[in-house]
Amino acid sequence: MGTPLPDKDDLLRQYRSMMRIRRFEEEAARNYAKGKIGGFLHLYIGQEAIAVAAVDALRDEDYIFQTYRDHGIALARGMSAKAAMAELFGKDTGCSRGMGGSMHFFDVERNFLGGWAIVGGHLALAAGTAFKSAYNGEDRVTVCFFGEGSTNIGGFHEAMSLAGLWKLPIVFVCENNQYAMGTPLERTSALKDLSIKAKGYAMVGDRFEGHDVTLVQQRIGEAVNRARTGGGPTFIEVLTYRFRGHSMSDPAKYRSRTELEQRKQLDPIQVVRERLLELGVQESELEDIDLEVDEEIDEAVQFAEDSEPARREVMMSTVYAEEGDS
């Protein structure tokens, strides 16, 4: 099955979206080094095509869950860089008003239902929103992202097991970036091909490379369509690579320079850039996009810097939801 020819305008939009993530993450790293951002910071650099493709395979009303490596999907879904950066800075204008931080972005209006920071802990939640779709007879789909490191924990098994049993409208997308923190897949899993696991839950399994945004969109799209039309869940393994360490505190000494350089040959942004040039887009057009993105991210940093700190009243008033209207 060949990959369909991408539409030039779609591809340009996707290029911009991927660049937005890349520049955002680079700027986040810089501000982390400056001490403007605290806690943990997990970057999505190298994996951008997956988030951007998935968002384009989905409808606005579909639900999305992600791990703590959540900036990419939030931005791809349309969160403003300002709200994202302000959250990293711990400001009241952040997407979670400084309550969540890097690992807990939320954008409920866009049905992005969170970054989650206990490995494997959010898969059942995602099965839960898919359960709600089935309960209400809606054709909303849930997409749940997680790393290959999640596939060894019980939370993965129970969520997959119940989703398979009840044929829930969900797509499980395992972003296999080869390392669970510092431990390579061959030292954590007896299986090399994780998509085989789908069979154990009577699901369709799929497995493909994640550097080509067009291919990823097509394949996730097939799974989304299956879920939407009553065909049940799919387990997808997307082979990818993060160009940075697990988090900012990880120098990634467990992998070789050569390996990293090899993988950078498949930089998803370079791949889409070359495709666009082949399609006749001028270099200058891409540079214009780059500049616009740079400007947007610079403004986001300034906005975060200038915003008011997180507020005690928000902290105190969000421990419990108000009662009534039930």
Add this chain to the structure above:
Amino acid sequence: MRELRYREALREAMLEEMERDERVFLMGEEVGHYQGAYKVSEGLLDKFGERRVIDTPIAEAGFAGIGIGAAMVGLRPIIEFMTWNFSFVAFDQIISNAAKIHQMSAGAIKVPIVFRGPNGAARQVGSQHSHAVAPFYAGVPGLYVCQPSTPRDAKGLLKTAIRSNNPVIFLEGETLYGVKGEVPDEGVEELIPFGASRVARAGTDCTIVTWGRPYYVAMEAAEQLAGDGTECEVVDPRTLRPLDMGPIIESVRKTNRCVVVHEHWPYGGPGAEIVDRVQREAFDYLDAPVERVTGLDVPMPYALNLENEVLPTKERVIDAVKRVSYAK
């Protein structure tokens, strides 16, 4: 008023709330076709069908998480744990997810969900099946914790729990399911608010604070003590979070003495919390140190004679009341 068993009161609460609100559903092991491991959900499958009374595999983390996810987007699940002992494999779902989501999302997402099932010792089911879990949950901001002692409280609190917009830990008791008590007549709706301690027995000489299974032990002790001329006031907090100290403090100011009787282990937990608050809020009124009668600080043994020693007894309650009264 009529008399109902505790399990029937719970069943009525679920039935009424499911009739009232289509978003409410019951999910858990054996809740449907088996009619409930302890028959609390008996008949609900026939009434509501498989869409709303959902049998699950043995996968507490999975179905607790599915409930939380469904609650995040507007459903109102009741998740039954066959016993609270099995909630430990779903602990992360309750603590890291249910209790955190509202704040992590800066108030954007609500989690209206009830986790319910029998708590504490049954009879000779050994250490893994006899946990009194209140200390594990009552310390967590973001959760509410109910532990009703009577059928009336069980029904009224469960209805409130189901209508709550927050995650509720609802602790029942296997040995309580058969207990009979007065419950408002059919058609008389009673919602018991969270954070409203109830004075179960009036008295002037010593305050006993108790809830759950030992409530009945304490009430018996109070009756026996009354025969000897010591009138105990028994206060049942009913919800451990929020904890309504008002009636407890008011009572201690009158009696000047306090004994807290609970099933959970003595180290920390709601029992120790109540003692701490009494000494801070009624220090000048106390004529004796506050005492506690607790489950002994051991894993629950199987042998019946030892189990009976571990759980609070009438004799231990009477002794404690006598000690704080300097009558012993």
